[in-house]
Amino acid sequence: MRKIKDNLDPPKILVLGFAIIILIGATLLTLPIATEDGQGLSFLNALFTATSATCVTGLIVVDTGDTFSMFGELVILSLIQVGGLGFMTFATLLFILLGKKISFKERLLLKEAFNNITFAGMVRLVKRILIFTAIIEFVGGSILAIRFSFDMPAAKAIYYGFFHAISNFNNAGFDLMGEFRSLTHYVDDPTVVLTVCSLITLGGLGFVVMNELFEYRQTRQLSVHTKAVLTTTLILTIGATVLIFLFEYGNNKTLGPLSVAGKSLGALFHAVTPRTAGANTLPMADLTHSTLFLTIILMYIGAGSGSTAGGIKITTFAVLMATVWSQFKGKEDVVLFKRRIVMETILKAFTVATSGALIVMIVTILLSITEKGHVFLMYLFEAASAFGTVGLSMGLTPELSPIGRLLIILTMFTGRLGPLTLAYAITKRQKQEAYHHPKGNIMIG
Amino acid sequence: MRKIKDNLDPPKILVLGFAIIILIGATLLTLPIATEDGQGLSFLNALFTATSATCVTGLIVVDTGDTFSMFGELVILSLIQVGGLGFMTFATLLFILLGKKISFKERLLLKEAFNNITFAGMVRLVKRILIFTAIIEFVGGSILAIRFSFDMPAAKAIYYGFFHAISNFNNAGFDLMGEFRSLTHYVDDPTVVLTVCSLITLGGLGFVVMNELFEYRQTRQLSVHTKAVLTTTLILTIGATVLIFLFEYGNNKTLGPLSVAGKSLGALFHAVTPRTAGANTLPMADLTHSTLFLTIILMYIGAGSGSTAGGIKITTFAVLMATVWSQFKGKEDVVLFKRRIVMETILKAFTVATSGALIVMIVTILLSITEKGHVFLMYLFEAASAFGTVGLSMGLTPELSPIGRLLIILTMFTGRLGPLTLAYAITKRQKQEAYHHPKGNIMIG
Numbered sequence: 041m042r043k044i045k046d047n048l049d050p051p052k053i054l055v056l057g058f059a060i061i062i063l064i065g066a067t068l069l070t071l072p073i074a075t076e077d078g079q080g081l082s083f084l085n086a087l088f089t090a091t092s093a094t095c096v097t098g099l100i101v102v103d104t105g106d107t108f109s110m111f112g113e114l115v116i117l118s119l120i121q122v123g124g125l126g127f128m129t130f131a132t133l134l135f136i137l138l139g140k141k142i143s144f145k146e147r148l149l150l151k152e153a154f155n156n157i158t159f160a161g162m163v164r165l166v167k168r169i170l171i172f173t174a175i176i177e178f179v180g181g182s183i184l185a186i187r188f189s190f191d192m193p194a195a196k197a198i199y200y201g202f203f204h205a206i207s208n209f210n211n212a213g214f215d216l217m218g219e220f221r222s223l224t225h226y227v228d229d230p231t232v233v234l235t236v237c238s239l240i241t242l243g244g245l246g247f248v249v250m251n252e253l254f255e256y257r258q259t260r261q262l263s264v265h266t267k268a269v270l271t272t273t274l275i276l277t278i279g280a281t282v283l284i285f286l287f288e289y290g291n292n293k294t295l296g297p298l299s300v301a302g303k304s305l306g307a308l309f310h311a312v313t314p315r316t317a318g319a320n321t322l323p324m325a326d327l328t329h330s331t332l333f334l335t336i337i338l339m340y341i342g343a344g345s346g347s348t349a350g351g352i353k354i355t356t357f358a359v360l361m362a363t364v365w366s367q368f369k370g371k372e373d374v375v376l377f378k379r380r381i382v383m384e385t386i387l388k389a390f391t392v393a394t395s396g397a398l399i400v401m402i403v404t405i406l407l408s409i410t411e412k413g414h415v416f417l418m419y420l421f422e423a424a425s426a427f428g429t430v431g432l433s434m435g436l437t438p439e440l441s442p443i444g445r446l447l448i449i450l451t452m453f454t455g456r457l458g459p460l461t462l463a464y465a466i467t468k469r470q471k472q473e474a475y476h477h478p479k480g481n482i483m484i485g
Numbered sequence: 486m487r488k489i490k491d492n493l494d495p496p497k498i499l500v501l502g503f504a505i506i507i508l509i510g511a512t513l514l515t516l517p518i519a520t521e522d523g524q525g526l527s528f529l530n531a532l533f534t535a536t537s538a539t540c541v542t543g544l545i546v547v548d549t550g551d552t553f554s555m556f557g558e559l560v561i562l563s564l565i566q567v568g569g570l571g572f573m574t575f576a577t578l579l580f581i582l583l584g585k586k587i588s589f590k591e592r593l594l595l596k597e598a599f600n601n602i603t604f605a606g607m608v609r610l611v612k613r614i615l616i617f618t619a620i621i622e623f624v625g626g627s628i629l630a631i632r633f634s635f636d637m638p639a640a641k642a643i644y645y646g647f648f649h650a651i652s653n654f655n656n657a658g659f660d661l662m663g664e665f666r667s668l669t670h671y672v673d674d675p676t677v678v679l680t681v682c683s684l685i686t687l688g689g690l691g692f693v694v695m696n697e698l699f700e701y702r703q704t705r706q707l708s709v710h711t712k713a714v715l716t717t718t719l720i721l722t723i724g725a726t727v728l729i730f731l732f733e734y735g736n737n738k739t740l741g742p743l744s745v746a747g748k749s750l751g752a753l754f755h756a757v758t759p760r761t762a763g764a765n766t767l768p769m770a771d772l773t774h775s776t777l778f779l780t781i782i783l784m785y786i787g788a789g790s791g792s793t794a795g796g797i798k799i800t801t802f803a804v805l806m807a808t809v810w811s812q813f814k815g816k817e818d819v820v821l822f823k824r825r826i827v828m829e830t831i832l833k834a835f836t837v838a839t840s841g842a843l844i845v846m847i848v849t850i851l852l853s854i855t856e857k858g859h860v861f862l863m864y865l866f867e868a869a870s871a872f873g874t875v876g877l878s879m880g881l882t883p884e885l886s887p888i889g890r891l892l893i894i895l896t897m898f899t900g901r902l903g904p905l906t907l908a909y910a911i912t913k914r915q916k917q918e919a920y921h922h923p924k925g926n927i928m929i930g
């Protein structure tokens with residue numbers, strides 16, 4: 041790490057690091073021992089699966105449970121865990137384990153990786169990330185293992201319990217159930233639904249929020265960031281649950297046949313999973329247009345910044361809405377929880393949202409050229425799912441053409457790292473201008 | 486006008502004015518003499534048609550040529566002309582004709598109506614608007630009348646020529662061809678295609694741009710606004726023509742059977758019409774998904790601010806792209822044509838774009854609930870067409886349920902006046918805060 045060249049700035053390192061992990065994973069998945077048929081995967085499919093796992097997406101061209109050997113499944117699980125926690129955490133961990141001090145340059149690098157606000161407590165944070173993750177995955181895994189033990193042998197139940205706990209806490213969306221079924225068998229099972237929803241939501245808060253909540257007993261205060269994440273998560277979860285409950289109430293292929301309690305569990309799961317887990321308990325292709333389009337919007341929004349989620353992030357969405365509201369009211373300041381949001385943050389939020397929307401639109405148009413014979417909504421859905429690193433699909437993924445697969449690989453990569461990080465990595469940052477152009481007036485709206 | 490209460494600020498007057506014109510138009514269209522069958526239209530359909538005409542949209546629940554008597558058609562044409570020029574121009578005209586002086590309050594009101602930048606030359610501008618309009622509509626109407634005279638009797642050709650010139654210069658999208666055909670018979674006719682494309686484009690520039698171009702001989706300079714409108718119009722028109730040419734090249738139901746010249750004319754027309762005319766020469770339902778989605782994006786963007794166009798407007802789009810670009814490059818200033826765009830303008834642009842996108846998304850979801858049995862793309866297309874006051878449709882409009890009709894009426898109204906104007910009209914503007922909250926940090930993207 042100490043030999044890193046000075047011109048490798050944090051965004052470049054992050055992009056390269058992810059690319060290297062993906063390539064290693066893809067190579068491992070082409071090995072004969074990776075698949076049950078002893079053939080290994082083709083390189084394109086291996087690259088797709090490794091990208092999907094490392095970018096904690098969950099889009100799959102081959103069914104995970106049916107195709108891979110346990111070795112292959114454990115490679116995928118490792119990629120999920122490495123991608124989810126972020127390889128930067130691991131790099132820091134190595135430094136801590138080796139007892140080395142962290143230089144300012146490497147702290148800067150970490151700052152970019154976690155998109156964190158202050159340098160303070162960075163090392164403590166990383167330790168806590170690992171402890172939090174271990175505890176949450178252990179508790180979630182144990183509950184799921186016990187539940188699964190009613191349906192399968194104990195050893196398999198333990199393996200399945202922990203695989204699905206890790207996959208869902210990292211919002212990875214991979215599952216072992218086979219036949220592209222995901223968790224549809226457990227649509228009205230309270231234990232599975234509530235455990236998995238909790239894992240997904242906790243993973244989507246982001247480590248900074250978890251850390252603040254952990255320290256709340258001492259500090260007795262929460263930052264505006266944490267308040268925004270928690271409030272928006274609550275509003276989106278409740279709002280989406282109610283809407284999906286209404287949209288699917290009379291749909292005989294989804295919530296229709298279930299009891300009111302079952303309908304509620306089904307609606308809750310489908311409200312939580314687009315941000316940005318990717319497991320599903322309802323058959324995706326049978327959902328109403330209203331639910332599918334709402335799902336697309338939720339996938340685009342995603343969850344917490346610096347979490348395992350993709351999309352534009354929930355705080356970006358909160359800043360957007362607060363700005364629109366204050367503009368509508370003719371106010372000068374944009375205020376969230378009695379704190380003024382600075383102009384720099386607002387511009388960044390709109391830039392992320394606009395470029396994210398552009399990416400989804402361009403990918404949708406490209407998919408509608410490279411793929412044939414599907415309804416338009418499937419292309420839009422697939423593009424939003426890849427950009428939001430969600431992993432839900434109306435069924436297009438396994439049928440993608442080779443060019444379509446490459447396109448989705450690139451979209452997942454862009455969605456995970458974020459358009460701004462990628463832009464910083466490939467463009468040369470300019471120095472601040474000494475000269476400012478005179479103002480120009482332009483009519484808007 | 487002089488009795489207007491002080492609490493009726495410009496946005497409220499604009500909203501009320503449009504509403505009154507629409508209601509008068511709707512009432513006229515319910516009269517027995519308005520339709521060929523002597524029955525008059527139902528009030529809902531009359532309201533829909535009057536809103537569509539006044540908001541220069543062109544979405545139609547009944548075919549204009551087949552349904553209306555000449556009286557009905559002239560009511561529609563009058564609503565188009567009043568809506569297109571803006572009733573504010575007419576109000577000013579009345580003042581000029583009556584030789585009265587214009588008070589500061591009424592100038593303010595006009596400023597809001599045209600979204601103009603300076604007070605200077607307001608009266609001169611209004612005179613010119615009327616002269617420009619008369620000249621352009623006369624030239625366009627004459628060319629079309631001559632062309633149509635080869636296909637129909639002279640009197641009818643003159644009527645058709647001027648009706649379509651007025652409709653297209655005002656970007657209204659209404660036509661008299663019957664059977665919801667629009668201009669599909671003239672897909673590869675250079676005279677019709679080039680004349681109508683010119684009328685649409687000129688109408689979409691906005692009066693401020695036209696005025697600056699007119700004065701260019703003396704001033705020898707163009708504002709950043711005019712440069713932005715002209716450049717973005719050129720880029721979007723050429724870019725969209727090339728893409729549509731490629732997307733539809735092999736489509737046997739659209740451009741496929743035409744010669745290369747015919748294909749070019751067909752692609753050009755379909756590139757121009759979504760911003761925001763609404764006439765079509767290609768059968769909408771047969772276009773490829775790629776073209777339809779591109780059309781949706783173009784409809785959302787619209788044309789010039791202060792023109793007859795709807796949507797978020799082309800300058801809003803230009804400011805968005807310039808901001809994203811400067812953020813990607815890590816620049817501090819957003820610069821267009823060597824002029825710095827102030828933060829207030831940027832915030833307004835993002836607010837218009839975000840609220841426009843929200844409106845399109847919410848209307849799409851509502852349509853997918855109120856309407857049944859269509860593919861999703863039809864709902865998204867209809868919502869974007871109404872918000873952009875475009876008037877293109879994949880065929881949903883005549884099949885809309887009563888609630889769907891009301892929804893589209895509201896969307897056209899919102900799209901024409903703009904989300905910000907409507908928000909200003911219904912919310913109470915707050916005074917600038919004396920107290921500023923302390924800054925708060927929040928993670929983005």
Ligand SMILES: [K+]
Binds near residue numbers: 097098213317318430
């Ligand atoms: K995911």
Ligand SMILES: [K+]
Binds near residue numbers: 542763
């Ligand atoms: K129109």
